Amino acid sequence: MIVTKQLKKAFGNHEVLKGIDxxxxxxxxxxxxxxxxxxxxxxxxxxxxxxEPTGGEIWFExxxxxxxxxxxxxxxxxxxxxxxxxxxxxxxxxxxxxxxxPIKLKKNTREAAxxxxxxxxxRIGLEEKATAFPNQxxxxxxxxxxxxxxxxxxxxxxxFDEPTSALDPEMVGEVLELMRELANExxxxxxxxxxxxxxxEVANRVLFIDDGIVKEENEPSDFFSHxxxxxxxxxxxxxx
Amino acid sequence: xxxxxxxxxxxxxxFYNAIVPEQRYLAYINGLKITLIISLFAVLLGVVIGVIVxxxxxxxxxxxxxxxxxxxxxxxLYITVIRGTPLxxxxxxxxxxxxxxxxxxxxxxxxxxxxINSGAYVxxxxxxxxxxxxxxxxxxxxxxxxxxxxxxxxIILPQAIKNILPALGNEFIVxxxxxxxxxxxxxxxxxxxxxxxxxxxxxxxxxxxxxAAIYLVIVVVLGRLLNILxxxxxxxxxx
Ligand SMILES: Nc1ncnc2c1ncn2[C@@H]1O[C@H](COP(=O)(O)OP(=O)(O)OP(=O)(O)O)[C@@H](O)[C@H]1O
Ligand SMILES: [Mg+2]
Numbered sequence: 214m215i216v217t218k219q220l221k222k223a224f225g226n227h228e229v230l231k232g233i234d235x236x237x238x239x240x241x242x243x244x245x246x247x248x249x250x251x252x253x254x255x256x257x258x259x260x261x262x263x264x265e266p267t268g269g270e271i272w273f274e275x276x277x278x279x280x281x282x283x284x285x286x287x288x289x290x291x292x293x294x295x296x297x298x299x300x301x302x303x304x305x306x307x308x309x310x311x312x313x314x315p316i317k318l319k320k321n322t323r324e325a326a327x328x329x330x331x332x333x334x335x336r337i338g339l340e341e342k343a344t345a346f347p348n349q350x351x352x353x354x355x356x357x358x359x360x361x362x363x364x365x366x367x368x369x370x371x372x373f374d375e376p377t378s379a380l381d382p383e384m385v386g387e388v389l390e391l392m393r394e395l396a397n398e399x400x401x402x403x404x405x406x407x408x409x410x411x412x413x414e415v416a417n418r419v420l421f422i423d424d425g426i427v428k429e430e431n432e433p434s435d436f437f438s439h440x441x442x443x444x445x446x447x448x449x450x451x452x453x
Numbered sequence: 454x455x456x457x458x459x460x461x462x463x464x465x466x467x468f469y470n471a472i473v474p475e476q477r478y479l480a481y482i483n484g485l486k487i488t489l490i491i492s493l494f495a496v497l498l499g500v501v502i503g504v505i506v507x508x509x510x511x512x513x514x515x516x517x518x519x520x521x522x523x524x525x526x527x528x529x530l531y532i533t534v535i536r537g538t539p540l541x542x543x544x545x546x547x548x549x550x551x552x553x554x555x556x557x558x559x560x561x562x563x564x565x566x567x568x569i570n571s572g573a574y575v576x577x578x579x580x581x582x583x584x585x586x587x588x589x590x591x592x593x594x595x596x597x598x599x600x601x602x603x604x605x606x607x608i609i610l611p612q613a614i615k616n617i618l619p620a621l622g623n624e625f626i627v628x629x630x631x632x633x634x635x636x637x638x639x640x641x642x643x644x645x646x647x648x649x650x651x652x653x654x655x656x657x658x659x660x661x662x663x664x665a666a667i668y669l670v671i672v673v674v675l676g677r678l679l680n681i682l683x684x685x686x687x688x689x690x691x692x
Contacts, residue, residue, distance in 0.1 A: 261596060263592055263595065263596065286595075286598050286599065286600045287598065289595065289596060289597070289598045290597070290598030292596070293596070294592075294593075294596035296589060296592065296593065296596075298587075298589050300587075300589040300590060300592065300593035301593075302590065302593070302608055302612075303612065304611045304612050304615060313597075313607060313608075314597035314598060314599065317599070317603065317607060318597075318598055318599065362597070363596075363597070366597060366598065
């Protein structure tokens with residue numbers, strides 16, 4: 214579904230990604246971990262071209278999206294993204310947050326979009342918040358709305374950049390629960406997180422990014438119990 | 454004692470003359486109307502120009518597309534020229550150069566001129582408003598599949614405008630005062646009408662004082678209203 218070929222990204226002279234080859238398959242849940250500043254966010258943001266790679270290629274559903282001729286806006290409609298800081302639209306109600314893109318991008322009529330949004334809100338138990346504004350919500354509610362906003366476009370893949378890092382501890386659970394549900398429904402997911410429990414439980418594959426490359430990758434049980442790379446061993450000993 | 458009373462009587466007479474005979478008070482009201490109309494439409498035109506110029510400038514600063522960068526430079530030039538030359542000179546140039554035909558409506562000329570002038574100031578206000586919106590908003594919009602302009606229009610600008618509404622109100626207040634120079638191009642605004650009455654009564658000071666008082670009241674009242682609006686807005690977004 215997503216293939217990166219020798220993906221490179223530099224900010225000026227600072228080479229953050231030094232060539233990443235990955236193949237993320239349909240339905241796969243890939244968790245990305247690594248030390249702070251190692252390029253996890255940069256990798257994730259390259260996947261939907263929020264960061265423009267400085268080298269290599271990214272293919273999404275058989276299309277080379279790093280090729281300037283392909284319409285990246287169309288591609289992004291199929292790639293949902295969830296941010297650490299939620300990034301809800303503060304001037305719009307919860308319902309409008311969810312329906313703005315489907316309506317304006319002509320994916321749905323207003324009626325159909327509203328209906329779908331209410332269905333999604335019901336699912337996360339927040340239908341009574343439809344007319345509320347983001348500043349009236351808790352962090353956990355904000356993030357679940359942000360996830361639902363992305364889902365309203367019916368994406369084929371969901372990208373999560375530390376979705377629980379800005380939350381109070383007691384709200385982490387509700388967001389992880391929703392992500393777990395999504396995973397069980399077969400959504401393709403790429404998740405940058407520090408939640409090792411989530412990685413162990415949900416991931417099909419865990420990547421350790423360090424020094425701008427994928428230092429180690431494995432299915433979770435081996436990844437966590439038999440790490441080979443010394444940097445990974447050191448990292449896990451700190452976070453586990 | 455008598456002379457003081459006489460003086461007071463004189464003052465009363467000259468103000469009476471400046472207001473009552475020949476329904477002169479109507480001239481102030483009509484002049485004020487024109488002043489407010491020019492200010493209002495000029496500020497609206499200024500907002501339209503300002504938003505367009507600000508968006509082009511912000512886009513020009515981020516893009517690699519050459520034509521947009523050039524447009525951005527053009528907008529810089531516009532802002533520099535407008536802010537670097539006197540309003541009165543701009544008004545005279547536009548009146549004499551662009552609207553050469555004699556039967557052009559001076560109110561329209563005034564509105565266009567003040568709008569063009571105001572646009573340069575509003576552009577800088579809008580640009581600051583756009584830059585104050587969190588960069589995560591642009592990313593969220595783009596990640597949903599909106600292009601740059603759509604994100605700007607649906608997501609960034611509404612937030613920016615809301616933040617700068619008080620500054621735009623202030624621009625309107627400034628225009629109410631500044632439009633008084635429109636009298637040089639034969640616009641019958643408040644200032645011009647006051648001057649006209651003065652020329653009829655051979656006594657220029659009373660009508661000018663009256664005009665000044667009207668400007669002052671309008672500006673103070675609008676300023677108060679703006680303060681109330683500002684407080685309302687601030688209450689609306691407790692983040
Ligand atoms: N827009 C940018 N301009 C310049 N440097 C950047 C930019 N974005 C990221 N970097 C640099 O790239 C490196 C990787 O950043 P990135 O955000 O991808 O790290 P990360 O692994 O997500 O870290 P964290 O766990 O702290 O989120 C950092 O050194 C950062 O300073
Ligand atoms: Mg990060």
